[in-house]
Each structure stands twice: as C-alpha cells, then as structure tokens.
C-alpha cells in the first residue's frame with residue numbers, strides 16, 4: 136500500500152476521538168488568543184449595545200415615538216412589517232410562495248413569535264419571509280407533509296428557515312440543542328429532490344456530520360422521508376467495510392457521510408458528487424475547525440460548485456469559523472433562535488458545576504450515580520462524558536467493578552461495539568452510557584435525564600453540546616459537571632454560559648477568573664504546540 140493510500144485509509148478511519156486529541160494539542164495558545172479577542176469584542180459589543188439600548192429605551196419610553204412624534208418601529212417590527220404579506224412576496228427562485236393563510240396572519244402575531252423565541256434573521260437581500268407558524272402554512276409534497284405533521288407545529292428554527300431554504304437560499308441556522316435542526320435542513324432537501332426528480336441523476340443531496348453515530352442518526356431521520364417518496368438514501372462512515380457502501384452509492388440520490396470515509400470513496404472514484412446541488416454541514420462549527428477543515432474543502436470542490444445551495448446548522452457558532460464558512464456560501468441568510476451571538480446553553484437544562492480535585496473524581500462519580508440513578512430514579516438514563524478514550528476505558532472498568540451495567544462509546548472500541556452500546560442505551564437495555572466527545576454532538580437519545588461531565592471538554596462549545604444531550608424537544612434535564620484547576624483557562628467562558636442560562640455560579644469557579652494560563656493535564660501531560668494564529672482562513676475558490 137502506497138504512503139498516500141495508507142494515509143487515506145488511516146484518515147478514513149480517523150475518529151472524532153483522534154481528531155479531538157490532535158485538536159487539544161493546538162488548543163492552548165488559541166484559547167489564550169481567543170480569550171483576548173473575546174474580551175475586546177465583548178467590550179465593543181457592550182459599547183454598541185449601550186448605544187442601541189438608549190435608542191430602544193427611547194422607543195419603549197416614548198411608546199415608539201420620537202420627540203417629534205414620528206413613529207419608529209423596533210427592529211423586529213421594521214423587519215416583519217415588510218413581510219406582512221400585504222406586498223406580494225416575489226416568486227422565489229426555489230418556487231417558494233407565502234401562503235394566503237400566512238399572509239393574513241396579523242402582524243402582531245408574527246411580532247410575538249419573533250420576540251418570544253428571540254428570533255433574528257440577517258439577510259442582506261431582504262427577502263423578509265414570515266415564519267411558518269403552522270404546518271398548514273406549507274404546501275410540501277403530500278408524503279412529506281404527512282410525515283412532519285406528526286409533530287404539533289414547526290419548531291422555531293424550522294418555522295423561520297424553511298421559507299428561505301424552499302426559496303433556494305443558503306442558510307446558516309443556529310438554534311439550541313434538541314430544537315429540530317435535522318428536519319430543518321432535511322425536509323426542504325428531500326422536498327427539493329421530489330420537485331426536481333426528473334432533471335437529475337446521481338447524488339444530489341449531501342449531508343456531512345462529524346461522527347459515525349450522528350451520521351447514522353441523520354440517516355435514520357431522512358429515510359423517514361426518502362422511503363415515502365421513492366428516493367434512495369445511504370450512509371457512509373469509517374470503521375465498517377466499504378464494498379456495501381460502494382454499491383449503495385451507485386443508486387442513491389441522498390448521502391449522509393463522515394468526511395474521512397467520503398474522501399476515501401471520492402479518491403477511489405466510487406462516488407461522483409458533481410451533481411450535488413444541496414450540501415449540508417451539520418454541527419457546522421465543528422466541521423470547519425481543525426481536523427475537519429481540509430477534508431471539507433476537498434469535498435466541497437467535488438460538488439456542483441456553480442449551482443449549489445449550502446446549509447450550515449449548529450447550536451454554537453463561534454466567531455472563529457464564520458469567515459471560513461462565508462467562503463463556502465453565497466449571500467447566506469443567518470437565522471438565529473435565542474441569543475446565539477454569545478455562546479449559550481439550552482435554558483431548560485439545570486446546570487450544576489462542582490470544583491473538585493482530580494483525585495476525588497472516581498469517588499465523586501459513584502456519589503453522583505447514587506444521587507441521580509437510585510431509588511425512584513434508578514431507571515433514569517444517565518450519560519457520563521470522559522475526555523479521552525484511555526480515561527473512558529479506565530472508568531468503564533471501574534464502574535463495572537462497582538456493579539454498574541455500563542455501555543461505552545469511544546474510539547478504542549470497534550464500530551460494532553459502539554453501535555451496539557448506543558442502541559442498548561437508546562432502547563433502555565442499559566440506562567448508563569459512558570462516552571467521549573464522539574457522542575457530544577447531535578445524538579438524539581430520548582429521555583436522557585442527566586449528563587455528568589466527569590472531565591471537562593476541550594472547549595466550552597463542546598460543553599454546551601454535551602449537556603444538550605438532555606433537555607431535548609422541549610423537555611427539562613440536569614447537567615452535573617466536575618471542574619478542576621486543569622481547566623481553569625475555560626472558567627471565564629463557563630461562567631458566562633452559566634450566567635446566560637440564569638444558573639448558579641459556584642464561588643470556587645469564580646476564583647479561577649478568566650485565566651488562560653498554559654496548562655498541564657495530569658492524565659496526558661503538557662501537550663500543545665504553538666500555532667500560527669496569524670494565518671487567515673484560505674479563501675475557497677470555486678472551480
């Protein structure tokens with residue numbers, strides 16, 4: 136096997152755990168610079184906000200009138216006024232037309248929806264579509280309409296993003312964990328295919344996700360739609376044989392994939408992406424970070440680069456990835472639900488943070504399991520996060536030794552073992568799952584009552600995603616996090632997330648301040664190399 140082939144094979148099986156480990160190495164310095172930038176940006180943001188607040192206060196105080204009596208509309212009213220439906224919404228290129236029912240809804244109802252859900256839409260082309268307050272405001276293919284109408288109504292991210300997506304626009308969708316982002320990007324994609332069935336052959340919709348389990352879950356969601364409209368969907372990820380995937384790719388119009396395996400299949404000419412008209416990056420900020428960025432650039436170049444709709448969906452949208460994201464997209468509409476500019480967690484999750492010594496963790500974990508999974512709670516599902524696979528293996532053995540029937544997911548296990556563990560946990564065969572960050576994002580496991588962060592993740596974004604495995608689809612949940620001085624450089628950002636969700640901030644955590652001190656992680660030693668932070672994201676040129 137040539138060096139190139141060896142490298143490709145290794146990458147195709149590279150896993151989130153391995154990528155996380157690499158990422159950790161380069162993390163130290165970036166964190167320091169990030170904190171400095173964050174501090175500066177926050178100061179600017181505060182100054183700007185101060186000015187806006189004065190204006191808003193003025194609007195509120197004068198009951199939206201200036202001193203000379205002229206009516207001022209708040210930003211929200213201004214924005215939605217134009218979309219009141221009084222003007223005829225131009226026929227959008229993608230064929231979206233605002234329904235009569237929706238146009239007749241009083242503007243006040245639309246304003247209330249925007250305010251209650253803290254909706255913000257940034258669209259320099261000012262399409263100003265109204266949010267779909269009911270599935271009746273949509274006219275999708277009957278089979279698709281019937282599948283989604285099983286839910287009471289669109290979630291806010293679906294309600295706001297669907298008109299733009301059906302109109303063919305690029306969209307960046309940012310909404311809290313567990314808020315229905317999969318169908319937010321999946322429904323318009325499949326509807327598009329049905330609308331354009333006759334015109335194209337081959338793979339036309341491509342969804343890329345950071346982990347095998349999440350790719351598999353997205354696939355399970357999309358086949359609920361594709362099976363009903365006679366389309367083929369397949370899922371490709373590493374850790375399993377390729378031959379079956381090669382065969383499925385030949386007849387599929389929709390592909391869900393992890394980057395490594397997909398690139399492997401591209402390089403051996405087993406898949407042609409030149410007809411991909413609809414590209415989705417799920418957990419988009421993760422896909423644009425180190426470890427995935429180069430793979431994503433390579434994949435994008437193989438898609439239809441002249442007439443492509445590109446979507447990015449995530450619960451966290453750090454400033455560091457926004458510039459690179461914009462090089463993949465054309466006039467994207469940014470749809471945010473909730474105050475997503477600042478990193479924020481799902482507010483239905485009760486967040487408990489405990490500062491302890493590293494050596495106290497094993498005992499503390501047993502105490503927490505007695506607290507969250509005994510007596511009337513003995514059947515409650517609990518998800519424990521370790522940081523790396525070695526720690527996960529050790530903790531798994533320790534829990535088994537103490538009589539716990541624990542399932543585990545981490546990079547040292549075979550794909551079959553990981554899939555089995557996740558299914559056992561989802562089906563309730565085991566109500567205790569131990570995972571590394573391979574399970575941090577996207578996994579939609581019903582009724583997880585408690586997330587325990589045994590070791591804090593590499594970034595506070597990952598913390599928000601981890602705890603988002605509970606409190607999904609409108610439910611509440613609890614996250615209990617053990618914090619040590621190994622992670623003190625993340626204390627400031629964590630305090631902000633806790634404050635943003637009106638959660639208690641322990642005094643011991645405040646003592647760390649916003650240190651960005653270089654750290655030694657006892658379990659893994661000092662490991663990060665200086666990175667060239669002056670390097671700007673490379674502009675993607677479309678072939």
Ligand SMILES: Nc1ncnc2c1ncn2[C@@H]1O[C@H](COP(=O)(O)OP(=O)(O)OP(=O)(O)O)[C@@H](O)[C@H]1O
Nearest residue numbers: 286288289290312313314315316317450577579608
């Ligand atoms: N309109 C809807 N109403 C109610 N529940 C919905 C709706 N759409 C999707 N759901 C359900 O909400 C749950 C969460 O959806 P999904 O996994 O897409 O969330 P997400 O926003 O992608 O979360 P994460 O940020 O963690 O990836 C799923 O069980 C899904 O079936």
